[in-house]
């Protein structure tokens with residue numbers, strides 16, 4: 315039987331550009347250049363490798379996001395995913411992590427899955443909590459923060475490099491995994507891949523399709539509220555000295571003056 | 576007074592510093608009740624009591640070590656049901672964030688991660704967070720359910736405040752998802768003998784400019800002269816020169832020490848994300864245009880292979 319893989323990918327403001335907040339204190343997604351979160355490219359890559367090793371597999375990429383989020387889906391399709399699901403609804407604006415996990419979980423269930431693959435964190439929110447929330451909602455094992463992952467005979471195995479220890483983990487499918495940026499470089503889409511992606515199906519779903527009440531999502535329905543946003547004052551540049559042979563000593567003198575030595 | 580549930584991070588009974596910081600923050604909101612799980616849980620009580628925990632709930636079972644995350648969520652949920660706290664605080668480690676995430680979904684509450692400060696507010700605790708590689712700070716709060724909040728290390732001082740710290744065994748029954756993910760093996764990380772990266776007062780980091788694993792000895796020597804932890808940029812980690820556990824930045828550790836010294840690091844946005852909130856920043860880089868110089872309090876434009884050893888010698892001399 316075919317292995318059904320769903321990869322969750324997020325469309326995020328480019329970290330290399332100016333990122334800011336909109337008037338309603340949500341992340342400004344209108345004025346920023348967006349792209350497929352770099353950390354989710356690793357998820358797409360691992361899904362492609364798992365699919366390669368399986369007899370028969372199908373990869374669906376899933377995003378919850380505005381119209382432009384289609385770009386993220388296209389990129390994942392051009393890397394080699396088979397089809398895409400885009401959950402898009404005006405009432406989703408301002409949804410927080412708990413709400414997003416609800417929408418993703420419903421969309422994953424509707425799509426059908428044996429394995430869900432996520433990135434370790436989104437590069438804009440950087441929470442790193444969605445994979446655990448999805449496992450909780452779906453009632454399946456979480457095998458998360460993996461630097462190595464494989465699937466064999468209905469079992470997912472992986473290596474998790476934690477703060478205190480490196481752990482080898484194992485769980486039966488269906489399961490939710492997340493992979494880190496240590497899992498291996500993501501491939502670049504080939505020209506052929508980019509052309510093929512244009513013909514791959516992208517299904518659009520709204521909240522009605524997922525039986526989700528609007529009061530469970532969006533800014534009004536959010537479980538958290540941002541009350542204030544302030545730009546951190548830019549650090550004022552201090553003293554910069556060109557080393558003329560005494561640089562190390564000058565630095566030591568500075569550290570002594572600051573009482574670090 | 577309302578009770579605040581604090582999830583304890585400890586190693587065989589030795590409480591880690593970020594948990595003591597959590598107790599300081601918890602006392603601003605209410606009376607701390609701690610939850611310690613696994614081997615050595617009861618041994619945490621003395622320290623937790625000295626720092627304000629009125630009660631210490633403890634539980635130990637093989638499940639905590641043998642299966643990933645979920646058994647701990649079951650225990651935290653049991654503690655939550657028994658305490659009915661005003662808020663639940665956890666440290667911002669990879670594992671504790673996942674525990675917090677699942678608890679939030681399970682109890683239908685909002686979640687705030689990576690707070691760098693916490694105060695009492697009219698509508699519940701107000702968390703300060705850093706956003707977009709610390710370019711912004713935000714104030715937020717949980718608007719539905721019981722606030723579940725994870726807090727970054729170094730966000731509050733450790734303050735002794737004597738309380739009873741009474742040990743109370745907690746009864747935990749595991750649900751059927753608890754044993755879903757088996758921990759097949761566990762290899763503890765070898766200790767370098769240096770301070771913990773996220774807790775250190777001084778961090779000395781090396782990047783691509785260090786140019787080789789063997790050259791990291793120069794960075795380590797400076798760190799040791801200052802009693803500092805050692806960090807690395809992702810470029811140095813990807814090159815295999817230093818372990819990933821020492822990476823500073825968006826996908827590594829985020830640090831906020833009194834002093835951060837960057838050598839041979841350009842200062843890419845993803846690196847800045849993990850060190851920008853350091854109190855004093857110092858850099859050594861041979862490229863005067865490197866973006867790291869925008870952040871520094873003191874910078875040396877020069878070759879790290881001459882500047883760093885000279886600095887180390889001078890520090891040692893001054894320290895006598």
Ligand SMILES: Cc1cc2nc3c(=O)[nH]c(=O)nc-3n(C[C@H](O)[C@H](O)[C@H](O)COP(=O)(O)OP(=O)(O)OC[C@H]3O[C@@H](n4cnc5c(N)ncnc54)[C@H](O)[C@@H]3O)c2cc1C
Nearest residue numbers: 782783784808809810824825826827839841845861862879
């Ligand atoms: C999704 C994502 C996540 C990332 N996460 C992280 C992260 O967590 N942490 C992180 O660090 N990066 C991260 N990066 C990578 C980041 O973008 C940079 O590529 C990386 O930080 C560069 O490391 P570096 O400064 O050591 O190397 P470089 O940018 O190559 O800089 C090396 C510097 O060393 C200087 N130099 C060279 N030789 C000498 C010498 N002899 N003496 C003095 N100076 C010298 C050079 O002038 C240069 O400025 C991430 C990237 C992405 C896309």
Ligand SMILES: Nc1ncnc2c1ncn2[C@@H]1O[C@H](COP(=O)(O)O)[C@@H](O)[C@H]1O
Nearest residue numbers: 322323378432433435436441442443444
């Ligand atoms: N809006 C979204 N659409 C699809 N996947 C998402 C979305 N938000 C988060 N994810 C997935 O969840 C992971 C962790 O995100 P986060 O918890 O927001 O840091 C990401 O790497 C993605 O795989």
